[in-house]
Amino acid sequence: MSSKSPIRVLSVDDHPLLREGIAALVNSQPDMALIAEASTGAEAIQMFSQQSPDVTLLDLRLPDMSGIDVLIALRTQFPEARIIMLTTFEGDVEVQRALQAGARGYLLKNMPPTELLDVIRQVYAGKKRIPPEIASQLLEHMSDEVLTEREVEVLREVADGNRNREIAERLFISEETVKVHIKHIMEKLGAADRTQAVAIGLRRGIIQL
């Protein structure tokens, strides 16, 4: 066992302090080695290409692009990439999209370090690992209908405080169509009005502030 080569880990996060913590943790394990770090999506893709890490820890929020997009880019170029998403929040939509895009793990940043090490080893061994609290939250909205692209777009406009007429102008559609979209959004999210739809959309990670 001690002769095996260590698990080569790439850490992608825009918080230097957190990267520092991950580095200390990973390097303290005899069977792991942090081989590279990145703080942006572009850097992440470059580093991955150069280093071909065994396991990649990927933050969901990066300065230049969404972690999901990095995930998709990496999995497209390197289908066998083993990637664990790391995030502060628990919007179920983000989790769902990450898993669909091929993430092998999904961790909250406030989890105990042993949990992270455990997940790294499991994912390296080819398994998938999602903590129970995230899995259950995911199941809760499993049967929910998903908003379409257009609906998300409209919801964003609503969150900006635009009136139906303004949204219509901005999206080059009629006010009536906007109403239909909003009706569907409220039905799908179980919201009583547009305001609650925005609140739910934010809580579930469908839109961002």
Add this chain to the structure above:
Amino acid sequence: MSSKSPIRVLSVDDHPLLREGIAALVNSQPDMALIAEASTGAEAIQMFSQQSPDVTLLDLRLPDMSGIDVLIALRTQFPEARIIMLTTFEGDVEVQRALQAGARGYLLKNMPPTELLDVIRQVYAGKKRIPPEIASQLLEHMSDEVLTEREVEVLREVADGNRNREIAERLFISEETVKVHIKHIMEKLGAADRTQAVAIGLRRGIIQL
């Protein structure tokens, strides 16, 4: 200089990985020493009482209570406590409340480590230190009128998707009064309608999801 006793630092954060990063960073400095850590507000207060740190790094979001409340509790018991708030977000209201409650510094977690070290030294030396980007954001809303307790309460109800009549029932006031409150809220926040008021309230940290 080398004979001086080091700056004794207490780190309070519910993210073990981040604490690990802070520990590594602080302990790498010859003039600093991390003497204790805490992951909850209660722990933080206990640790502070026991250790009397020179500088305390305090996360804004803790599992048991708000970082602001911890800050207030500490400053009440120990008026000379030198506390630096550390957070992921930039709601100006949080910053303002923290500074009013006597925080000596306010840092975002994605800042470079040298910045943190710098602030620790400055605060230890008795100075206040708020990074320019936070200060400017604060100034932007300096002249804004502040929402009253009641208005915040109403805004929370609005965010939950309640209609005016429902809010009236829940708060035991008339629907007309609710309208007046909402009118004032929109005026103060510069919102076009209730929905945008909620979005702004969330962005500025006036209400939480």
Add this chain to the structure above:
DNA sequence: TTTTTCGTACCACCATCGAGGTATTTTCGG
């Protein structure tokens, strides 16, 4: 190919919201 989903659009109708104004009581700081 047929069926379903999505986006588009229109209509009528009622509920709700928001603007504008006035007024009373309480509370709090000067």
Add this chain to the structure above:
DNA sequence: CCGAAAATACCTCGATGGTGGTACGAAAAA
């Protein structure tokens, strides 16, 4: 003790939002 601010309440009225129903073309899935 007085003035300002806050919370309460009522009124009117025009603007906006949300419900229900129908419809059609395109694209995607079956």
